[in-house]
Amino acid sequence: MNQSTSLASLLTAVRVTAQSGPTTVPVTGLTLDSRQAGPGVVFFALRGTANDGHQFIPKAVELGAAAVVCEDLPTDLNPATAYVQVKDSAEAMAYMAAEFYGHPSRKLQLVGITGTNGKTTCATMLHKLFRELGYHCGLLSTVQNQIDEQVIPATHTTPDAIRLNELLARMVQASCTHVFMEVSSHAVVQHRVTGLQFAGGIFTNLTHDHLDYHGTFDAYLKAKKGFFDMLPKSAFALTNADDKRGPVMLQNVVGRRESYSMRGPATFRGKLIENAVHGLHLEVDGREAQFRLIGVFNAYNLLAIYGAAVLLGEEPTEVLTVLSGLTSAPGRFEPVLAEKTRITGIIDYAHTPDALENVLQTIAEIRQPSQQVITVVGCGGNRDGAKRPIMARLASQLSNRAVLTSDNPRFEDPNDILQQMQTGVPAADQGKVLTIPDRREAIKTAVALAQPGDIVLVAGKGHEAYQEIKGVRSDFDDKQVLIEMFNLLGK
Numbered sequence: 001m002n003q004s005t006s007l008a009s010l011l012t013a014v015r016v017t018a019q020s021g022p023t024t025v026p027v028t029g030l031t032l033d034s035r036q037a038g039p040g041v042v043f044f045a046l047r048g049t050a051n052d053g054h055q056f057i058p059k060a061v062e063l064g065a066a067a068v069v070c071e072d073l074p075t076d077l078n079p080a081t082a083y084v085q086v087k088d089s090a091e092a093m094a095y096m097a098a099e100f101y102g103h104p105s106r107k108l109q110l111v112g113i114t115g116t117n118g119k120t121t122c123a124t125m126l127h128k129l130f131r132e133l134g135y136h137c138g139l140l141s142t143v144q145n146q147i148d149e150q151v152i153p154a155t156h157t158t159p160d161a162i163r164l165n166e167l168l169a170r171m172v173q174a175s176c177t178h179v180f181m182e183v184s185s186h187a188v189v190q191h192r193v194t195g196l197q198f199a200g201g202i203f204t205n206l207t208h209d210h211l212d213y214h215g216t217f218d219a220y221l222k223a224k225k226g227f228f229d230m231l232p233k234s235a236f237a238l239t240n241a242d243d244k245r246g247p248v249m250l251q252n253v254v255g256r257r258e259s260y261s262m263r264g265p266a267t268f269r270g271k272l273i274e275n276a277v278h279g280l281h282l283e284v285d286g287r288e289a290q291f292r293l294i295g296v297f298n299a300y301n302l303l304a305i306y307g308a309a310v311l312l313g314e315e316p317t318e319v320l321t322v323l324s325g326l327t328s329a330p331g332r333f334e335p336v337l338a339e340k341t342r343i344t345g346i347i348d349y350a351h352t353p354d355a356l357e358n359v360l361q362t363i364a365e366i367r368q369p370s371q372q373v374i375t376v377v378g379c380g381g382n383r384d385g386a387k388r389p390i391m392a393r394l395a396s397q398l399s400n401r402a403v404l405t406s407d408n409p410r411f412e413d414p415n416d417i418l419q420q421m422q423t424g425v426p427a428a429d430q431g432k433v434l435t436i437p438d439r440r441e442a443i444k445t446a447v448a449l450a451q452p453g454d455i456v457l458v459a460g461k462g463h464e465a466y467q468e469i470k471g472v473r474s475d476f477d478d479k480q481v482l483i484e485m486f487n488l489l490g491k
């Protein structure tokens with residue numbers, strides 16, 4: 001995008017504590033990485049988790065940066081460079097990025113989704129729903145960003161404020177009216193969404209996660225709540241009333257307080273009629289509808305999506321009709337049916353003990369006693385080793401058969417990872433477990449073991465389309481391999 005303005009006009013968006021150097025300079029770009037600095041570019045020195053961006057100011061200046069925005073002015077100032085001192089560089093960057101890109105969020109109906117689980121599912125399905133309803137719209141998610149059907153790879157759940165405003169501006173340029181985005185707790189704390197004007201916010205749920213970053217559960221909750229606290233009066237704040245933290249999210253918010261529930265009073269009410277392998281049958285605000293998504297957690301996601309669409313002014317019956325035909329987000333409890341034998345394959349991104357347990361418990365809720373569950377699972381290399389025995393234990397205890405295999409061994413020997421996983425399998429379950437390092441062979445074996453009607457869960461990779469071995473990423477897609485094996489084995 002060709003963008004140009006003057007530093008002085010960008011500074012109207014922030015409170016400056018001190019400044020030096022020429023402010024009339026034209027600005028053609030913004031960056032938070034000194035290595036990307038150059039003439040016309042404003043460099044923001046951010047205090048990071050590993051580095052302090054202030055140490056890279058000389059590098060940015062050496063590369064010709066037009067200006068530096070920082071919290072502490074350097075002692076050695078270059079007369080050709082403008083230096084701007086602010087209280088918080090990350091916050092200033094967000095306001096200046098919004099200004100630089102012409103406040104794209106104000107020209108869109110921007111809806112943010114926060115919570116531990118369900119963000120990708122809700123954002124992706126809202127995007128699909130509004131596309132079906134005839135709108136041009138954008139998506140910002142962990143899996144991918146999208147402008148209508150154009151896919152733009154994603155590096156973060158929520159991009160940094162510069163990239164975010166740039167993407168929103170591209171969406172405005174492509175005539176998008178609605179954008180659905182995931183708002184991670186990291187993004188709130190790091191001011192990635194500061195200065196954006198939201199039309200609505202959704203809270204899905206909160207469980208223990210990311211405590212390595214936030215330190216305490218309260219800090220994690222505070223980060224999530226920070227997003228609801230920034231919603232303006234015109235926006236809706238839609239919360240899950242059945243989640244323990246749902247009501248807290250609405251405390252003292254300025255936005256319109258709305259809720260959804262499967263249990264009690266709420267703006268949008270759902271009732272479970274059937275939760276089966278082939279999908280959910282729900283009553284939503286008194287209307288019955290059948291959905292292709294599986295599991296009670298998806299009933300909550302569907303209610304959130306329905307509620308948001310109605311709050312955005314869509315007609316409830318039409319919303320339900322379109323939602324009924326939609327499939328889930330890629331690799332999020334994604335069913336793959338073998339037509340001939342009615343074996344149900346499920347592809348899920350679950351790569352932590354919590355997520356694996358959730359998925360297997362959901363399968364336990366929907367399966368008939370005659371249906372066996374066969375789980376294929378692995379654990380990544382060069383990452384948290386403690387989860388390996390736990391995941392193997394869960395897979396063996398909560399399935400009829402488990403096939404332990406590789407999941408991005410990276411630089412570790414796959415056999416070492418598998419050995420560590422095996423230590424978690426209880427003696428009584430040893431007979432249920434096979435160990436096959438080659439993931440393709442593992443999926444083939446699981447399909448071969450499955451009898452008509454059984455369920456094959458392939459966990460861990462979800463939408464990921466690669467397997468990383470010794471630093472090399474080769475193409476590997478669980479869904480494609482599963483379909484290939486159904487065909488190969490005549491299932």
Ligand SMILES: CC(=O)N[C@H]1[C@@H](OP(=O)(O)OP(=O)(O)OC[C@H]2O[C@@H](n3ccc(=O)[nH]c3=O)[C@H](O)[C@@H]2O)O[C@H](CO)[C@@H](O)[C@@H]1O[C@H](C)C(=O)N[C@@H](C)C(=O)N[C@H](CCC(=O)O)C(=O)O
Pocket residue numbers: 032033034035046047048049050051052053056155156157158159160184185186187
């Ligand atoms: C822990 C975390 O959130 N880190 C993010 C943070 O980086 P950081 O603070 O570690 O950066 P740093 O290395 O300490 O450097 C400090 C500053 O110096 C700059 N720098 C660094 C080197 C150099 O040569 N020159 C230079 O200017 C860096 O650009 C940075 O601005 O700020 C960077 C710029 O915005 C992010 O890219 C980076 O995300 C990293 C890659 C990351 O993995 N983040 C994850 C944890 C994350 O944000 N995840 C959430 C989703 C969580 C979930 O729900 O699953 C997300 O929204 O994606």
Ligand SMILES: Nc1ncnc2c1ncn2[C@@H]1O[C@H](COP(=O)(O)OP(=O)(O)OP(=O)(O)O)[C@@H](O)[C@H]1O
Pocket residue numbers: 115116117118119120121122142157182204205297298300301329331332333348349350355358359
């Ligand atoms: N509302 C929900 N409640 C509990 N679990 C859920 C919910 N929605 C999805 N899940 C489970 O959590 C997994 C992650 O779902 P999803 O990707 O939608 O969440 P997310 O918040 O975007 O998480 P991530 O950022 O890790 O992708 C799914 O594979 C599914 O098994």
